[in-house]
Amino acid sequence: MKRLIILVPDGNNNLSSIAGAHKILKRANDYYKNSGHKEVFAIQLAGVSEKVECDDGLFTIKPELNIEDVKKADLIIIPSLDHNYERTIKLNRAVIEWLYQQYKMGAEMASICTGAFLLAETGLLDGKSCSTHWIAADVFKKQYPKINLLSEKLITDEHGIYTNGGAFSFLNLMLYLIEKYFDRQTAIYCSKVFQIDIDRDSQSAFTIFTGQKDHNDEAVKKAQLTIENHFRDKISFELMANDLAISRRNFDRRFIKATGNSPLEYHQRVKIEAAKRSFENSGKNINEVMFDVGYNDSKAFRTIFKKITGLAPIEYRNKYNKMAYSA
Structure with a gap:
């Protein structure tokens, strides 16, 4: 208890x-x-x-x-x-x-x-x-x-x-x-x-996702939406900046100012949040979740996951997975 x-x-x-x-x-x-x-x-x-x-x-x-x-x-x-x-x-x-x-x-x-x-x-x-x-x-x-x-x-x-x-x-x-x-x-x-x-x-x-849209930079909001809708894919922030008619340097500066994260950090956090939800609500193993959210390198996935959550993927799954807990 x-x-x-x-x-x-x-x-x-x-x-x-x-x-x-x-x-x-x-x-x-x-x-x-x-x-x-x-x-x-x-x-x-x-x-x-x-x-x-x-x-x-x-x-x-x-x-x-x-x-x-x-x-x-x-x-x-x-x-x-x-x-x-x-x-x-x-x-x-x-x-x-x-x-x-x-x-x-x-x-x-x-x-x-x-x-x-x-x-x-x-x-x-x-x-x-x-x-x-x-x-x-x-x-x-x-x-x-x-x-x-x-x-x-x-x-x-x-x-x-x-x-x-x-x-x-x-x-x-x-x-x-x-x-x-x-x-x-x-x-x-x-x-x-x-x-x-x-x-x-x-x-x-x-909150890192919902709260970071409380700003008035419409170009950054559009970029955020693109990241969240395509988080499993490889994203070129250079092309994203070009599509928004912004220089890459200015795009990064505006993104950080609006959200508190660089575009890459934001992309990582979206991926890890999806992984956390999967660990909480499914019976998938670590590798299945890793591939589902767009990672192919298990070491990179585990490193970034622990950096953001403070727990290794298996620790998080064991702590929060409902099926595992009820068992």
């Missing part, structure tokens, strides 16, 4: 994201167990204080244990914070260090709404994409310029770190995690019980 910790930081938290996450994940556990499987998670609330106020003192939470007693977690959920981020960060220096160490030991992280501020303080989001409430976007961008903030996105998923947008959209993140850790059927069940709209396409989309 995996250990899931719902963090209760010091400061003024939002009760809904703590209680809501606990309730829906517990229901997923119960449903999965009643379906003939073993429970996936041992769910606990952990913090640094015996009592923590929520919603301006209207509610009080008593964490079940101190974070010092959690030597190794598998998944940690960071709740939404109030908007006094500086104060919350100062109060939770021990929590920030603990989060960093837990991730380095293999724990995955999921931040809810403005919980992204606490996660960002660890440095684990530097160079990665994340989301938070749009109200906090300007403050977040100024405070953490090394992070690719996609505040318009509902969910981001990168290297074992999940983030989501604002308010009660955390329920969609919970469904996303349930599908990842349990299975699709359990996620559907929870969506019906809690009456949460479920949209697999938007939940499965990795």
